Amino acid sequence: MTRFVTLAAVAALAAAGMGRAGDYPRPDLLVEPAALAGPGAPKGLVVLDARPRAKYDAGHVPGARWVDHAEWAKGFGDGRDAAGWSKRVAGLGLTADSRVVVYDDSRAKDAARVWWVLRYWGVKDVRLLNGGWLGWEKGKHPTEKAEPVVKPSAFKAVAAPERMATKDELLKSLPGGTLQIVDARSEGEFCGLDALKNKRAGAVPGAKQLEWSDLIDADSHRFKPADELKTLFDAAGIKLSRPTATHCQSGGRASVMAYGLELMGATDVRNYYQSWSEWGNADDTPVVKPAPKKK
Numbered sequence: 032m033t034r035f036v037t038l039a040a041v042a043a044l045a046a047a048g049m050g051r052a053g054d055y056p057r058p059d060l061l062v063e064p065a066a067l068a069g070p071g072a073p074k075g076l077v078v079l080d081a082r083p084r085a086k087y088d089a090g091h092v093p094g095a096r097w098v099d100h101a102e103w104a105k106g107f108g109d110g111r112d113a114a115g116w117s118k119r120v121a122g123l124g125l126t127a128d129s130r131v132v133v134y135d136d137s138r139a140k141d142a143a144r145v146w147w148v149l150r151y152w153g154v155k156d157v158r159l160l161n162g163g164w165l166g167w168e169k170g171k172h173p174t175e176k177a178e179p180v181v182k183p184s185a186f187k188a189v190a191a192p193e194r195m196a197t198k199d200e201l202l203k204s205l206p207g208g209t210l211q212i213v214d215a216r217s218e219g220e221f222c223g224l225d226a227l228k229n230k231r232a233g234a235v236p237g238a239k240q241l242e243w244s245d246l247i248d249a250d251s252h253r254f255k256p257a258d259e260l261k262t263l264f265d266a267a268g269i270k271l272s273r274p275t276a277t278h279c280q281s282g283g284r285a286s287v288m289a290y291g292l293e294l295m296g297a298t299d300v301r302n303y304y305q306s307w308s309e310w311g312n313a314d315d316t317p318v319v320k321p322a323p324k325k326k
Contacts, residue, residue: 056296116188134160143286196276196301215288223320229311243284278303
């Protein structure tokens with residue numbers, strides 16, 4: 032499965048108003064609220080709402096289909112249940128060729144997980160709504176409460192293993208292997224100060240740390256401009272040209288980081304979906320406790 036987008040395709044998408052040409056290397060991964068609400072929005076675009084059901088019922092983007100993010104987060108597992116995911120994705124009426132836009136109200140964290148899961152199971156064109164629900168509301172775009180009638184598709188989930196990293200792959204890459212490991216958790220988790228409910232706290236040896244929320248503007252919920260993202264990645268020692276595995280506690284925050292890296296042009300990005308919930312509770316994984324950064 033190709034993971035590259037031709038310059039012509041990117042230019043066409045930008046011209047259609049679905050991204051911001053000249054800003055991010057991959058503007059095709061973002062959709063602006065005004066573009067989605069406008070008359071020039073591509074026909075056949077499927078919008079997914081990843082917020083809690085009660086919020087969806089109270090009002091959503093017209094035509095949006097509700098996706099049970101909480102169930103998806105628990106149900107992904109080890110990425111081998113193709114039959115189960117065929118049923119889930121088919122229930123949304125999606126095909127491998129559907130053009131999908133996902134939004135949430137959690138600063139892209141839930142929408143990014145849905146983005147990553149759909150890409151992993153073979154939906155080729157999935158984007159995020161820049162600013163999410165907040166951006167839609169701030170733009171005073173129309174909403175509705177009616178739920179669309181969706182005809183299930185014949186979607187057949189086919190895993191893209193190159194989009195997911197495993198514990199064994201990370202172990203084989205240590206120390207100083209070709210795989211760059213990016214930790215999207217908080218500094219407290221990374222430095223072993225916050226164990227959550229894990230047996231061990233700390234970090235994968237050699238991992239670079241950049242908290243997922245640093246990629247998002249806290250006030251607008253939009254992704255920060257390309258120059259700011261580049262500065263953040265550079266300061267964290269993250270190389271966009273290197274094969275990369277992102278991780279967090281359970282795959283969601285790592286999905287935001289994976290998305291941000293791809294938005295900035297990285298072409299070989301994997302999500303270690305089992306993340307610290309596996310690494311921090313295994314008996315065969317090395318753990319270090321880096322010193323906190325000086326403020």
